[in-house]
Amino acid sequence: MDYSNFGVENASRDRELYLSAAFPALMRKVYLWMAMALVITGFTAYGVATSPAVMSAILMNRMLFFGLIIAEFGLVIWLTAAINRLSLSAATLMFVIYSVINGATLSVIFLVYTMSSITSVFFITAGTFAAMAAIGYTTKKDLSGMGKFLMMALIGLIIASVVNLFMRSTGLQLIMSYIGVLVFSGLTAYDSQKIKQMLMTAEDTGETAQKIALLGALSLYLDFINLFLYLLRIFGKRN
Numbered sequence: 001m002d003y004s005n006f007g008v009e010n011a012s013r014d015r016e017l018y019l020s021a022a023f024p025a026l027m028r029k030v031y032l033w034m035a036m037a038l039v040i041t042g043f044t045a046y047g048v049a050t051s052p053a054v055m056s057a058i059l060m061n062r063m064l065f066f067g068l069i070i071a072e073f074g075l076v077i078w079l080t081a082a083i084n085r086l087s088l089s090a091a092t093l094m095f096v097i098y099s100v101i102n103g104a105t106l107s108v109i110f111l112v113y114t115m116s117s118i119t120s121v122f123f124i125t126a127g128t129f130a131a132m133a134a135i136g137y138t139t140k141k142d143l144s145g146m147g148k149f150l151m152m153a154l155i156g157l158i159i160a161s162v163v164n165l166f167m168r169s170t171g172l173q174l175i176m177s178y179i180g181v182l183v184f185s186g187l188t189a190y191d192s193q194k195i196k197q198m199l200m201t202a203e204d205t206g207e208t209a210q211k212i213a214l215l216g217a218l219s220l221y222l223d224f225i226n227l228f229l230y231l232l233r234i235f236g237k238r239n
Helices: 003-049 052-060 062-082 088-106 115-138 144-167 170-200 207-235
Strands: none
Touching: 003 052, 003 088, 003 170, 003 207, 052 062, 062 088, 062 207, 088 207, 115 170, 115 207, 144 170, 170 207
């Protein structure tokens, strides 16, 4: 018997066992963190919307409102860039803070749309998101090419949104809403596959792997929120 080959085979099997044990735990972390962030955002948005004093402070003070929006963008960029230097607890705290700030800025939807339409669109979003995430997770087709195309489309969508701030075209806004739904549905599938591929190589559930899972949760959270907002523009009933 070749004991050296036997040892290599055992080591290989042990590695596969470690990988198979770590991957499901890390994927659960991704969706738990994402769900946590959505719950925090939802409660914050509703709490701000039902507090006349806080709502008035945000709407009447443009510097505060735009300051919150700038803080959102800055926090996402900083968290993504500094994730390797932060501890897992600090990165998680930043994710929670971002969820709260995002909830505060999203509180205005309760003034614009009816509660029933917000609820129904949320469930439409959840169903669409779940379907696209499942496609991205299970498909064997490489979605990296689609991801590059969707990122270019997203940049175009952002530029068009800025232009429409001055044009105020309802027709253009509706077109952008449909495009936005397609873009973020595709990004949900793409991000799901990318997160799966990154976590499949993790040998354990240590801090480094959990940071990757946290960034994955942030990506899917952003996909969900943007998909929800674009669907709300299409199907939401205004107050």
